[in-house]
Amino acid sequence: MTPSLSRVPCTVVTGFLGAGKTTLLRHALETIKGKRLAVIVNEFGDVGIDGEILKSCGVENCPEDNIIELANGCICCTVADDFVPAIDKILAMEPKVDHILIETSGLALPKPLVQAFQWPSVRSRVTVDGVVAVVDGLALAEGRVADDLEALAAQRAEDQSLDHDDPVEEVFEDQIACADLVILTKTDLLQAADLEKARAHVEDHLPRAVRIVHSENGQIDPAIFIGLGLAVEDDIENRKTHHDDELDHEHDDFDSFVLDLPAIASPEALSQRIAAVTEAEKVLRIKGYVEVAGKPMRLLVQAVGPRVNHYFDRPWTATEDRRSRLVVIGEKGIDVDRIGKMLAA
Numbered sequence: 088m089t090p091s092l093s094r095v096p097c098t099v100v101t102g103f104l105g106a107g108k109t110t111l112l113r114h115a116l117e118t119i120k121g122k123r124l125a126v127i128v129n130e131f132g133d134v135g136i137d138g139e140i141l142k143s144c145g146v147e148n149c150p151e152d153n154i155i156e157l158a159n160g161c162i163c164c165t166v167a168d169d170f171v172p173a174i175d176k177i178l179a180m181e182p183k184v185d186h187i188l189i190e191t192s193g194l195a196l197p198k199p200l201v202q203a204f205q206w207p208s209v210r211s212r213v214t215v216d217g218v219v220a221v222v223d224g225l226a227l228a229e230g231r232v233a234d235d236l237e238a239l240a241a242q243r244a245e246d247q248s249l250d251h252d253d254p255v256e257e258v259f260e261d262q263i264a265c266a267d268l269v270i271l272t273k274t275d276l277l278q279a280a281d282l283e284k285a286r287a288h289v290e291d292h293l294p295r296a297v298r299i300v301h302s303e304n305g306q307i308d309p310a311i312f313i314g315l316g317l318a319v320e321d322d323i324e325n326r327k328t329h330h331d332d333e334l335d336h337e338h339d340d341f342d343s344f345v346l347d348l349p350a351i352a353s354p355e356a357l358s359q360r361i362a363a364v365t366e367a368e369k370v371l372r373i374k375g376y377v378e379v380a381g382k383p384m385r386l387l388v389q390a391v392g393p394r395v396n397h398y399f400d401r402p403w404t405a406t407e408d409r410r411s412r413l414v415v416i417g418e419k420g421i422d423v424d425r426i427g428k429m430l431a432a
């Protein structure tokens with residue numbers, strides 16, 4: 088189908104847990120001028136961190152009401168239930184929205200989402216402008232999301248029985264398999280050799296020739312990834328992924344839960360406990376807002392693998408519940424009780 092001028096373009100931003108999708112979108116919201124924007128942000132649990140971060144941009148061309156949060160953790164599995172109503176809501180907005188940005192959760196697969204754009208009721212009104220895969224340069228350089236293919240081949244040669252179906256790597260590969268552009272993040276944390284290693288990892292895992300660009304803290308001109316005009320829904324069947332034959336894709340390789348904590352005394356001590364959890368359990372991502380005793384500001388805490396960041400983002404408002412809630416996402420089988428005890432200690 089030829090893209091029609093009347094169809095609203097949507098950019099799908101995919102990428103593994105903590106790769107830097109929200110950071111990228113935040114910068115895009117702050118810098119795109121002259122377009123009315125809406126965002127669909129999909130994440131785990133009803134803590135709503137990414138939505139809050141994006142709403143706090145306070146930009147005129149994308150007011151808070153234009154940011155819709157889908158807390159089901161996996162937009163690809165609930166397209167009919169959640170995604171289509173969100174699109175309906177956005178298309179009914181006044182003033183009219185010129186461009187939609189969709190941030191999928193870190194475990195979502197972009198292919199089923201893009202396939203939903205083939206449904207007649209969706210296809211007639213919106214089109215996928217492009218699929219952008221955000222990849223975590225630091226995690227790649229540290230070998231946390233994708234195996235070194237040469238090392239793997241050597242291991243396989245030694246042990247023929249080696250069964251390699253790492254769920255983290257499969258999600259990572261499925262995300263970049265659908266990409267029209269790859270944005271390699273956290274380059275500020277990488278020495279030249281590690282940057283080369285991370286790029287090489289992406290290139291090794293990319294099934295097609297796709298441009299790779301770099302980004303530090305989301306600082307990249309949005310014109311590079313918005314307005315690609317590719318109508319990806321017409322090409323998505325050509326992009327092969329690990330999950331193509333699964334009718335019902337379920338994220339049974341991963342677990343997530345929300346943990347309520349009492350007010351904490353020290354952000355540093357909490358960061359140390361979080362880092363200890365990521366060492367002790369196969370935890371991939373922890374994030375949330377935390378109350379620090381005696382402080383009027385709430386603390387935003389983010390951990391991607393063993394790296395923990397925290398900062399006070401804004402004062403608690405008079406009407407909101409001051410509470411500490413963390414979303415924890417890990418590989419299947421993480422010990423929820425143990426993690427709770429370690430974090431609350």
Ligand SMILES: Nc1nc2c(ncn2[C@@H]2O[C@H](COP(=O)(O)OP(=O)(O)OP(=O)(O)O)[C@@H](O)[C@H]2O)c(=O)[nH]1
Binds near residue numbers: 102109137193276304
């Ligand atoms: N140093 C550095 N940190 C970054 C960069 N991009 C993101 N981060 C940090 O990495 C953490 C995760 O970033 P997000 O933008 O929330 O990642 P995400 O992909 O939206 O995460 P999920 O939605 O949970 O999958 C945050 O603490 C960011 O501040 C970068 O380019 N450099």
